[in-house]
Amino acid sequence: MTRAPHTAPDPHPAAGPHRIAVLGAGVMGVGITALALGHGVPVLLVDLDEERLDRARDDIDRELRMAQLMGRLPAAADTRALHLATTTDGVGDATAVVEAITEIAELKAKALADISARVRPGTPLISNTSSIPIDELAGHAERPEDVAGTHFMNPPYLIPTVEVIRGARTGESTMAAVGALLDVLGRNQVVVRDAPGFVTSRVLHPMINDAARVVQEGTATAEAVDALMEGCLGHPTGPLRTADLIGIDNLVDSLRVLHQHTGDEGSRPCELLLDKVRQGQLGRKTGRGFYAYQEENR
Amino acid sequence: MSSFDTGATGTTEANEATEKEILRFLEARTKRPWKTDTDLFASGGLSSLFAMELVVHLEKTFGISIRGADLRLDNFRTVTSMTALVERLRTAAAGGTADA
Numbered sequence: 232m233t234r235a236p237h238t239a240p241d242p243h244p245a246a247g248p249h250r251i252a253v254l255g256a257g258v259m260g261v262g263i264t265a266l267a268l269g270h271g272v273p274v275l276l277v278d279l280d281e282e283r284l285d286r287a288r289d290d291i292d293r294e295l296r297m298a299q300l301m302g303r304l305p306a307a308a309d310t311r312a313l314h315l316a317t318t319t320d321g322v323g324d325a326t327a328v329v330e331a332i333t334e335i336a337e338l339k340a341k342a343l344a345d346i347s348a349r350v351r352p353g354t355p356l357i358s359n360t361s362s363i364p365i366d367e368l369a370g371h372a373e374r375p376e377d378v379a380g381t382h383f384m385n386p387p388y389l390i391p392t393v394e395v396i397r398g399a400r401t402g403e404s405t406m407a408a409v410g411a412l413l414d415v416l417g418r419n420q421v422v423v424r425d426a427p428g429f430v431t432s433r434v435l436h437p438m439i440n441d442a443a444r445v446v447q448e449g450t451a452t453a454e455a456v457d458a459l460m461e462g463c464l465g466h467p468t469g470p471l472r473t474a475d476l477i478g479i480d481n482l483v484d485s486l487r488v489l490h491q492h493t494g495d496e497g498s499r500p501c502e503l504l505l506d507k508v509r510q511g512q513l514g515r516k517t518g519r520g521f522y523a524y525q526e527e528n529r
Numbered sequence: 530m531s532s533f534d535t536g537a538t539g540t541t542e543a544n545e546a547t548e549k550e551i552l553r554f555l556e557a558r559t560k561r562p563w564k565t566d567t568d569l570f571a572s573g574g575l576s577s578l579f580a581m582e583l584v585v586h587l588e589k590t591f592g593i594s595i596r597g598a599d600l601r602l603d604n605f606r607t608v609t610s611m612t613a614l615v616e617r618l619r620t621a622a623a624g625g626t627a628d629a
């Protein structure tokens with residue numbers, strides 16, 4: 232396990248404290264924003280989808296309160312230091328940018344090209360991609376050395392460890408700046424090399440795919456699969472409840488990336504997952520996936 | 530907006546109505562009976578995710594807002610502790626000794 236030294240040189244010594252921009256106000260953008268606000272870091276949250284942005288403040292407020300309820304964030308945390316925007320015009324003075332948009336390589340490539348032209352050189356551009364190799368994304372930024380990967384998981388305030396991915400071209404100062412930011416956010420980091428799916432998605436996503444396949448084949452219900460994985464194997468929530476938490480659309484996108492990059496047939500998204508996406512049963516975020524969720528329970 | 534307007538009724542009656550409503554919700558959502566002093570989150574009990582559901586439900590039903598230091602799991606551990614929280618916040622909202 233590697234931890235960045237606390238004495239890491241600040242790439243913007245004159246810029247003062249952290250001020251981040253987050254791209255994408257989906258499941259992860261909301262969660263990462265709540266984590267940052269909860270640690271006193273102001274956030275500019277950008278999403279192209281105005282409707283999504285309209286809901287973001289409430290979603291973030293709710294996540295902050297959940298974190299407080301569970302004693303994971305200080306009681307004083309609120310959404311006052313949150314700014315919302317539908318364009319990236321304001322990212323210029325961010326001390327770091329976290330990209331958490333849809334898991335589609337072309338979209339991410341465009342977004343990284345755009346933000347790297349807007350920020351000061353040396354500002355870390357951090358992708359929260361589940362599976363796309365960081366170096367592939369870095370190639371679209373003006374300065375590939377500024378690009379690194381962090382794999383926050385849902386919900387970020389609850390999960391203490393973040394997988395950090397160092398791409399082939401990621402610079403030393405970028406790694407140090409990412410480490411410093413994660414320290415401020417109270418997360419532990421484990422640094423790994425670049426590869427499709429890195430460690431966690433590479434291991435977890437095909438496993439969830441298999442769990443869904445077991446249900447598809449009629450061997451067991453989703454409840455039974457989760458009960459066995461929890462009760463016998465110590466999985467904290469069960470793989471299919473995890474699929475609902477991730478968002479089945481995102482899971483399918485990530486599996487596709489894995490399948491394309493590795494050729495592993497186990498990563499080809501199974502029919503049941505594809506069906507659920509077609510039916511809009513995306514998990515907690517739509518109220519139904521493998522399980523049904525009350526509005527209050529999402 | 531509150532569907533449990535206690536108005537001039539005494540505190541005890543208000544408490545009872547609140548308690549009854551919380552028990553009703555708990556039993557409807559968990560499909561098992563609860564006592565007012567049972568620790569809902571003790572082992573074998575409910576998940577802490579459910580606590581957030583309780584927060585949202587109490588806010589909606591009793592027209593209160595639960596924030597800051599009141600967002601502690603201990604306030605939601607038993608029906609009794611939730612009733613006390615609701616009554617305190619309703620008094621505060623009604624212009625009583627506001628400390629929230």
Ligand SMILES: NC(=O)c1ccc[n+]([C@@H]2O[C@H](COP(=O)([O-])OP(=O)(O)OC[C@H]3O[C@@H](n4cnc5c(N)ncnc54)[C@H](O)[C@@H]3O)[C@@H](O)[C@H]2O)c1
Nearest residue numbers: 255257258259278279280331332333334360361385477481
């Ligand atoms: N969901 C998880 O549990 C999880 C965990 C780890 C990593 N990830 C990764 O995090 C990223 C985000 O996932 P998510 O689950 O939050 O997705 P999501 O579908 O919930 O949200 C994605 C958001 O990005 C927005 N968006 C798309 N293009 C944009 C652009 N160019 N600029 C600004 N916003 C844009 C969309 O409108 C949408 O609101 C993905 O790369 C995903 O693989 C997800």
